[in-house]
Amino acid sequence: MDVLEKLTILTDAAKYDAACTSSGGNRASKKGYIGNTSSSVAGCCHSFSADGRCVTLLKVLMTNCCVFDCKYCVNRRSNDTRRAAFTPQELADLTISFYRRNYIEGLFLSSGVLRSPDHTTELMIKALRILREEYRFNGYIHAKAIPGTAPELVEQLGFLADRMSVNIELPSEAGLRALAPDKTKQAILAPMRQIQTRGRQSKEELVKYRHAPKFAPAGQSTQLIVGATADSDFHILRLTQGLYDRYRLKRVFYSAYVPVVEHALLPSKDVKPPLLREHRLYQADWLLRFYGFRAEELLDEQHPDFNPLVDPKCSWALAHLDFFPVEVNTADYEALLRVPGIGVTSAKRILTARRAGRLRVEDLRKMGVVMKRAQYFLTASGRQAEGLLFTPDSLLRNLTAAERPLLPGAEPVQLSLFDIPAPV
Amino acid sequence: MTEMVYYYDGSFEGFLCCIFDSYANKEVLTAIYRDEDLVPTLFASRSIPTDRDHASRVYRKIVKCSPYTAELLRKGFLTCLPDKELYLYRLVVKLLREGPGFLRNFSDETLYPVLRAVRHLNGEAHLLKGFVRFSDLGGVLGGEIEPKNRVLPLLRSHFCARYQGEKFFLYDRTHREALFYANGKAVIQPLEHFQMAPPDEAEAHYRLLWKRFYDTIVIQERYNPKCRRTNMPKRYWNTMTEFQDEAYFRAQSSPAGVGAPGVPAGISAPGTRPGPGPSAPGSEI
Secondary structure, eight states: OOHHHHHHHHHHHHTTOOOOOOOSOOOOOOTTSBOOOOOSTTOOOOEEOTTSOEEOEEEEESBOOOSOOOTTOTTOTTSOOOOOBOOHHHHHHHHHHHHHTTSOSEEEEEOOOSSSHHHHHHHHHHHHHIIIIISOBOSEEEEEOOTTOOHHHHHHHHHHOSEEEOOOBSSSHHHHHHHOTTOOHHHHHHHHHHHHHHHHHHHHHHHHOTTOOOSSTTOEEEEEEESSSOOOHHHHHHHHHHHHHHHOOSEEEEEEOOOOSOOTTSOOTTOOOOHHHHHHHHHHHHHHHHSOOOHHHHOOSSSOSOOSSSOHHHHHHHHTGGGOOEETTTOOHHHHHTSTTOOHHHHHHHHHHTTTSOOOHHHHHHTTOOHHHHTTTEEBTTBOSTTOOOOHHHHHHHHHHHHGGGSTTOOOOOOOGGGOOOOO | OEEEEEEEOSSHHHHHHHHHHHHHTTEEEEEEEEGGGOOOOSSEEEEOOOOHHHHHHHHHHHHHHOHHHHHHHHHHTTSOOTTHHHHHHHHHHHHHHHOGGGGGOTTOTTHHHHHHHHHHHHHHHHHHHHHOOEEEETTEEEEEEOOSSOOHHHHHHHHHHHTTTSEEEEEETTTTEEEEEETTEEEEEEOSOOOOOOOOHHHHHHHHHHHHHHHHHOOGGGOOHHHHHHHSOGGGGGGOGGGOOGGGGSOSSSOGGGOOOSSOTTOOOTTSOOOSSTTSGGGGO
């Protein structure tokens, strides 16, 4: 089998992994080595595939042979699909050739479980060794730790990779038992804890010894499949919050479940992937990480799922109308961040700009505030936008209308003569 | 104060000299044009000779007042903002008249157009750091771009650091200039005509591998062309490997005996899934 064919099989098997980021690393170039990691906060996207997802790393599996039988997975033992495996040398060649041509930012290496988790991890380590030591590759590497691998091997992998990840896959233990019988919660959380502890130690060592080796300097991430089990958004969001708090993850990725196989325990094959739900979870994830929200503020037992009509921040704002309007000239940073339509960048710009003079409503748009949402929730120098009239009812309607064209899977609807929205 | 139109040679120093002369002659500028864009005008006009000494005096003064404005000036000069010289000139005039306080106000009518243009430039440079595609031409890496702004000065440090052991060049089709790098030295030079050399066997193979990777990584069930266009506008596609037609993937120096394969295996139009059959086994799930 030639490399082209292997690449096709192993890319196809790896594409359901959501993570494809090159952020978090900040390694300058070194003499005699090729490459560096992007100094930009957001990483560097090298292309976008036809589904709109960013392509930044060469995302492939070492092999798609697998001894596990996770029901939701294309690569499961009982699925009749073509199998292939890269040799460590082939993979290293491919990575370095793509990297030199600026096709990619680095390598994302995951794998099916060939023989045992330890054997597979050893193969991955071998490929990364060739890449780092023989080719002197200094770019980004994201390596996946396979649940059940010996801690010594995870440790070796961490010194070769920039970021590591262990996939949680299913948001609850019951889900794991039903759909991924070979994985246990313990086997997933153990390497995650190890990566966290080792990463912290490595940072402490670096303070003492300047040239101490770095363990996964870009931290770790994980991935959850959304929609394969009956877990609510509230459950998923609380789990996410716990992971950020207790395991210091850099990112939690959500992957809308794409039905690839028929199974009694899974949604049927003609169910569309829950893209809107995934979108809402990402929005809420950002609120947790950058906006100072807690999961309990966004959802609760009475409202366990996100409102499909408006985003989580608007939803929170509509439930807390007494908090608004916020006066942009005096409100503190935290209060500004609570206004729908104001983000981290525009909030910081407002803080800087109001030292130069009082802000007017007209100025806000130029600072990057999304006024079609924000106008209902703020005042500038005591005034709201010109001619703005609304009631709590029309507010929801306006916010929904503002977002609808941007949503995934939004179908264009023929306007009806008899369906004109009531004037506000 | 009389109103004047100035002509300069198109260089950054030349532009700084326009500022110098406008103060020296106590004239207010209503337009600043490059020498080659000579347009008939009703205003009195003057051609400004470039004097490095004057230019550096102006620049030093601006750095002293506000280093941030100096950066805006340098970057603003690279943007594709129409009449950028006039906007930048007005920014300097306001800075010298009022001091740097107004620079905090992002919605200031003198500052905002420049700020927006510079953001556009930075955004384009950031995208191109990823979208540039190099070809290995016998050990030298070569690439082409078609940006709206003059991004080469911004891309220089990025690519020189990343490929510090390599030799490479990057050609800007829009502004007809090229960045050359070899042995730790980089220069940006005007280059009127450029034609990329055809790929050899190995290069064509890697192009094909990348194209195949790109076509395979998409999840068909999530097909979302609008999202792709938002993140990667179509104007960049022209120079990207994954959107080229078949000829791009055919080695030119291949022996004639092998025979032209017609469509090399695995090539499909952008956005379509790879053809069915043994070449793309997993895509049929």
